[in-house]
Amino acid sequence: MTTPLERFETAAAAHAARLGPARLRTLADRFARGVYVSYGDLEQEFPAEVEAIREAAFAEDDLPGVAVAAYLRGAAAALAHQESAVHVESVWSGPTSHAVPVRSTAQVLTGVVERAGRELLLMTYSARPYPPLRAALGAAVERGVRVRVVVETLQGAGSAISGEEPAAAFRGLRVELWHWPVTRRPDQQGRMHAKIAVADRRELLVSSANLTQSGVENNIEAGLLVRGGSAPERAAEHFDALCADGTLERM
8 A cells, every 4th residue: 555655756756757847846845835825827837737746745644845845856856957968869760770779760759749748849841741740749739738830831942842832741730830931031042951859948859851751761861869958948949039030930
């Protein structure tokens, strides 16, 4: 039979990563006061996570607020240390080798989308409907993730892309679509050629693969998955700056 402390630890561990270090410290400060006080902001943004931790802390024999606060601060410190560490993995599409196992682009891409808790940024040159990615994006939107996708346009690509607009690959999904207007490009040869995925400014996938089945599964494509460090946040900040100065526009 589990103890109240063990149940609290299980609940806190289940939701700590989504809350993140700063919110865990805020939550710890509230418990440290002895009587939990709701200020509304954190509870409105993450109602399920906060309620689960509160219920576990106050179930049956209430745990001392100072003990709950100490645990949450410890979890925050561990998460902050983990996020500051940089982990880099190589990612490949196409043929595999038993001699040198590598992670597939399709698996890594959907994993990045599935782990997003607050915001997700995708950039691609070409795009075609890819069911696993569409399913992951749909689930992300349902759990409240803000999804922004930057795509090239037929006009911007000239004759290099044919068929439907790349943006059509996301038709029916409640995502924000952005593009680089041809009027904002330095010359007619400029292309929106970046292929990245950024989740919660903590994970960054940089790849040569377009968001198509050929790109993420069939072609030989290579990339890197970066977790932690400043690179994911800087990529998202650069996107924000391009939006703010009008270089990128909503479709």
